[in-house]
Amino acid sequence: MKKLLARRELSLVVAIILIVGVAVALQPRFASEQNIRSILLWVPLLAVAAMGQTAVIITRGIDVSVGSILGLAGMTTAILLRDYPQLGVGGAAVIGIGLGAILGAINGGMIAFAKVPPIVATLGTLGIYRGLTFIVSGGRQVDDYQLPKDLMNWSLEGPALLSNVPFINSIPWVVWIALLVMILSHLGMTYTSYGRDVYALGGNPDAAALRGIPVNFVTFMAYVLCGIGGGFAGVLYASRYGTVNPSGIGNGFELQVIAAVVIGGVSVFGGTGGAPGVALSCLLLGVVNVALSVLAIADTWQMAIYGLVLLVAIIADERFARSARKRAGEAV
Amino acid sequence: MSSAAVNPVSGAVILSASHISMRFGPVEVLADISVELRAGEVHALLGENGAGKSTLAKILGGVYKPVSGKLALLGNEITLSGPRDAAAKGIALIHQEPLTFPDLSVAENIFIGRQPTKAGRIDWAKMRQDAEKYLSALGVTLDVSAPVRGLSVADRQMIELASALSLNAKVLILDETTASLTPGEVKKLSAVLDRLKAEGKAIAFIGHRMEEIFSICDRISVLRDGLKVGETLRTETNVDAILRWMVGRDVHHLVERGEPNLGDVALDVSGLTRKPRFADISLSVKAGEIVGLAGLVGAGRTDVLRAIFGLDTVDSGLVTVVGTKLVHHDPARAMEAGVALVPEDRQQHGVLMPQSIWENGSLAIMPRLAKLGLVDDKTARKKSAEGTQRLAVKMRDDEQTIRELSGGNQQKVVIGKWLLTNPKVLLLDEPTRGIDVGAKAEVHRVIVELAQSGLAVLMVSSDLPEVLALSDRVLVMRGGQIVSTFDRKDATAEGIIAAASGATLAEVTA
Numbered sequence: 001m002k003k004l005l006a007r008r009e010l011s012l013v014v015a016i017i018l019i020v021g022v023a024v025a026l027q028p029r030f031a032s033e034q035n036i037r038s039i040l041l042w043v044p045l046l047a048v049a050a051m052g053q054t055a056v057i058i059t060r061g062i063d064v065s066v067g068s069i070l071g072l073a074g075m076t077t078a079i080l081l082r083d084y085p086q087l088g089v090g091g092a093a094v095i096g097i098g099l100g101a102i103l104g105a106i107n108g109g110m111i112a113f114a115k116v117p118p119i120v121a122t123l124g125t126l127g128i129y130r131g132l133t134f135i136v137s138g139g140r141q142v143d144d145y146q147l148p149k150d151l152m153n154w155s156l157e158g159p160a161l162l163s164n165v166p167f168i169n170s171i172p173w174v175v176w177i178a179l180l181v182m183i184l185s186h187l188g189m190t191y192t193s194y195g196r197d198v199y200a201l202g203g204n205p206d207a208a209a210l211r212g213i214p215v216n217f218v219t220f221m222a223y224v225l226c227g228i229g230g231g232f233a234g235v236l237y238a239s240r241y242g243t244v245n246p247s248g249i250g251n252g253f254e255l256q257v258i259a260a261v262v263i264g265g266v267s268v269f270g271g272t273g274g275a276p277g278v279a280l281s282c283l284l285l286g287v288v289n290v291a292l293s294v295l296a297i298a299d300t301w302q303m304a305i306y307g308l309v310l311l312v313a314i315i316a317d318e319r320f321a322r323s324a325r326k327r328a329g330e331a332v
Numbered sequence: 333m334s335s336a337a338v339n340p341v342s343g344a345v346i347l348s349a350s351h352i353s354m355r356f357g358p359v360e361v362l363a364d365i366s367v368e369l370r371a372g373e374v375h376a377l378l379g380e381n382g383a384g385k386s387t388l389a390k391i392l393g394g395v396y397k398p399v400s401g402k403l404a405l406l407g408n409e410i411t412l413s414g415p416r417d418a419a420a421k422g423i424a425l426i427h428q429e430p431l432t433f434p435d436l437s438v439a440e441n442i443f444i445g446r447q448p449t450k451a452g453r454i455d456w457a458k459m460r461q462d463a464e465k466y467l468s469a470l471g472v473t474l475d476v477s478a479p480v481r482g483l484s485v486a487d488r489q490m491i492e493l494a495s496a497l498s499l500n501a502k503v504l505i506l507d508e509t510t511a512s513l514t515p516g517e518v519k520k521l522s523a524v525l526d527r528l529k530a531e532g533k534a535i536a537f538i539g540h541r542m543e544e545i546f547s548i549c550d551r552i553s554v555l556r557d558g559l560k561v562g563e564t565l566r567t568e569t570n571v572d573a574i575l576r577w578m579v580g581r582d583v584h585h586l587v588e589r590g591e592p593n594l595g596d597v598a599l600d601v602s603g604l605t606r607k608p609r610f611a612d613i614s615l616s617v618k619a620g621e622i623v624g625l626a627g628l629v630g631a632g633r634t635d636v637l638r639a640i641f642g643l644d645t646v647d648s649g650l651v652t653v654v655g656t657k658l659v660h661h662d663p664a665r666a667m668e669a670g671v672a673l674v675p676e677d678r679q680q681h682g683v684l685m686p687q688s689i690w691e692n693g694s695l696a697i698m699p700r701l702a703k704l705g706l707v708d709d710k711t712a713r714k715k716s717a718e719g720t721q722r723l724a725v726k727m728r729d730d731e732q733t734i735r736e737l738s739g740g741n742q743q744k745v746v747i748g749k750w751l752l753t754n755p756k757v758l759l760l761d762e763p764t765r766g767i768d769v770g771a772k773a774e775v776h777r778v779i780v781e782l783a784q785s786g787l788a789v790l791m792v793s794s795d796l797p798e799v800l801a802l803s804d805r806v807l808v809m810r811g812g813q814i815v816s817t818f819d820r821k822d823a824t825a826e827g828i829i830a831a832a833s834g835a836t837l838a839e840v841t842a
Contacts (some may be wrong), residue, residue, distance in 0.1 A: 191453035193445065200433050200444050207431035210395070213445050214418025271435040 008265035013279040016287055021188055023291040030294045041155055041240055043286035044178030045233050050260045051185040052229030054278050055222040057261050058202040060270035062117040065252030066230045068129035073100045074234025075133045078142040078244040089150040100231015112216040137246040144242030156241040174236050176311030181239040181324045186275035202270030260285050267317045344371045346534035347503045352401030354387055361387050362558045369534035376549035377538045383555040385538045389507040393425025394418030424496030428508035430488035438474050439463035442495045459801050466494040470544035486517035522548050540628045541833045542571045554578055562768045566627040579825040589780055592804050595619030598788035604649030609635040610812035617788040624803030625792045627832045632812040633792040637759045641673040642666040654756050672750035677763035682746045684736050690716040690730040696749045719748025723778050740771025762789040796825045808832050813842045
């Protein structure tokens with residue numbers, strides 16, 4: 001497995017370098033500080049949401065409501081900060097993340113305990129959470145002047161501690177936060193029994209149950225984690241964009257998150273993949289995103305391109321899984 | 333290794349099961365069974381397919397809860413809430429198809445769910461070390477950091493055994509563990525069992541093959557139709573006596589198989605090979621003939637039927653149906669040539685449970701009924717009724733969902749569905765599995781009638797009386813090959829079991 005992961009990560013690195021190379025060759029402006037900044041601000045949102053989705057997909061599940069979770073949690077955080085600035089940015093962030101956890105728990109409860117198929121349960125909540133986003137906001141957006149400066153600063157300033165280090169000092173808080181989330185995810189998936197149970201469940205659900213792994217709890221928690229990631233990403237969204245619009249926030253985001261996870265080497269057939277690959281694939285998508293806009297390829301193409309890359313990754317995985325099973329002499 | 337200090341007195345009863353009964357729905361599968369597993373002893377649980385051995389193993393291993401009866405560990409009554417609970421109490425169940433996680437490493441497979449930790453995090457180095465320790469205690473060398481995917485069944489069983497040892501299991505239950513092992517692997521396993529025995533483990537060994545049983549086990553209990561028919565020390569018995577216990581009942585002829593009315597060869601198979609499942613299978617079935625394909629679970633019988641029907645590709649070999657060579661392995665072509673397959677697992681492959689009887693009954697000829705891609709319900713119902721009436725399916729009306737029918741009647745709908753395609757060759761896989769005794773006779777009657785009407789029937793069955801009652805010839809498979817052939821007049825239960833389990837006839841009669 002180590003070798004396989006290394007191969008996936010290596011090819012992601014190569015892909016990133018290639019795309020950057022082509023983009024710079026065609027449009028030297030690509031390497032501008034402005035663009036690097038916009039990659040650095042876009043990727044953390046995706047990465048934080050993708051970490052939770054990673055656990056879900058390893059268990060052979062899927063959470064398509066993650067964009068709506070981001071939306072509802074981000075909207076709620078923005079409204080709270082507008083109406084009750086005394087909460088402070090930290091307090092509102094905790095509420096946003098907590099709300100994400102609750103929304104994830106609703107998904108997880110339906111899937112783990114009521115045995116609703118993941119795609120059905122989360123497609124339902126995709127609609128419900130989006131609807132609630134309109135209800136809590138009354139359909140009105142929160143504008144950047146209504147939000148405390150502190151929140152914006154997450155996306156503008158880095159830690160004071162590093163303010164004298166050249167280059168590093170221009171890396172904003174959101175990037176450090178995302179890095180921390182990725183490291184914690186990786187450690188959690190590798191060094192806790194919960195993380196290993198997630199892999200076992202995805203690898204062989206029947207065996208996991210017979211080996212006494214608390215299958216329902218493990219499944220439930222994966223969706224809670226996904227909700228936490230979505231909620232946290234919602235808070236980061238408010239910081240990044242300042243303007244929070246109920247129909248814009250997180251709309252269609254699930255496609256990018258799921259694409260990032262699958263391209264990062266997490267098989268939709270369960271049991272394989274992990275945080276490092278997903279982190280790299282978030283960076284890849286970030287580079288692609290900026291490259292497309294710098295090369296003046298219309299925004300409207302972006303969704304189609306994510307969809308295409310996602311399908312290619314799944315087909316490649318499926319073929320790979322088949323040949324692995326064949327080599328192992330298992331039924332194909 | 334678990335220390336010698338807790339090594340129990342050899343011969344002391346570790347786990348006892350008394351008066352265990354078990355039923356699945358209305359079917360009683362175990363009745364009043366008592367067995368004791370002793371320290372330092374391998375206790376064989378023997379019986380034909382369906383005798384209840386595996387059910388008993390699963391009860392001992394905590395997978396099933398018995399309807400009645402008691403389990404006691406070292407004299408104290410226990411109840412097992414599940415396999416995890418059983419493992420915690422020192423009872424480990426090793427499965428025929430080991431429960432491993434293909435993408436996790438060998439070490440993790442051994443310790444999943446209870447990895448060693450240091451300061452709250454999993455200690456991978458210690459886990460690998462411990463894994464190596466337990467594997468080497470079994471005399472096995474495996475790369476503990478490599479993923480399990482690709483390892484042989486034998487290696488994966490060793491991983492399960494190592495996992496059991498790491499739990500300090502006192503009782504090991506091996507459920508058909510040798511069924512898919514090569515002779516060399518069996519020898520290795522047998523050496524491992526000797527080690528474990530010397531350490532005072534109590535071992536239950538579920539199996540079929542006589543030579544294995546007699547070389548590995550110390551005590552033998554025989555089950556038949558859910559009842560325990562006898563228990564003996566190995567030293568006080570012989571293969572012949574055990575076989576007699578296993579077969580036991582008088583093999584009464586369940587149906588009258590009249591003189592067969594044989595025609596030309598309808599199905600001819602030559603040199604069919606699909607490694608590693610089966611190799612060089614040659615057989616032929618004439619119109620009007622019923623050929624039984626006997627053998628143990630895992631001998632490759634189902635695989636042969638699937639290959640003939642074109643569900644699986646083959647490495648080499650030829651299938652000819654009434655002069656048509658089936659070159660491309662494709663069920664549609666096989667059906668066109670006149671082959672029908674009634675699969676083993678009715679629930680999975682045979683019927684569409686939520687659909688009505690007529691929808692199921694007309695399924696096989698749907699493409700033929702379709703006009704411009706649309707099927708007229710009335711025609712489909714009429715066609716389906718032809719099948720259900722011919723086989724006398726008992727039903728209220730054909731709008732009932734097939735789920736409401738008994739197993740026997742479901743099976744008749746499945747057979748009836750295929751008859752509408754006017755097959756020349758009927759492949760039956762365990763046609764009466766899970767069907768109660770009364771209905772079995774009905775299905776048997778149908779099979780005999782179909783043969784009388786000129787169909788060539790190739791039937792896989794683990795039910796020996798059924799094989800003996802219906803077959804004009806019996807082919808016995810073992811380890812993916814046809815090892816013997818019996819004509820109707822020469823076929824005996826003892827002979828078939830001996831051939832299937834690899835005991836030579838000399839041994840049986842010795």
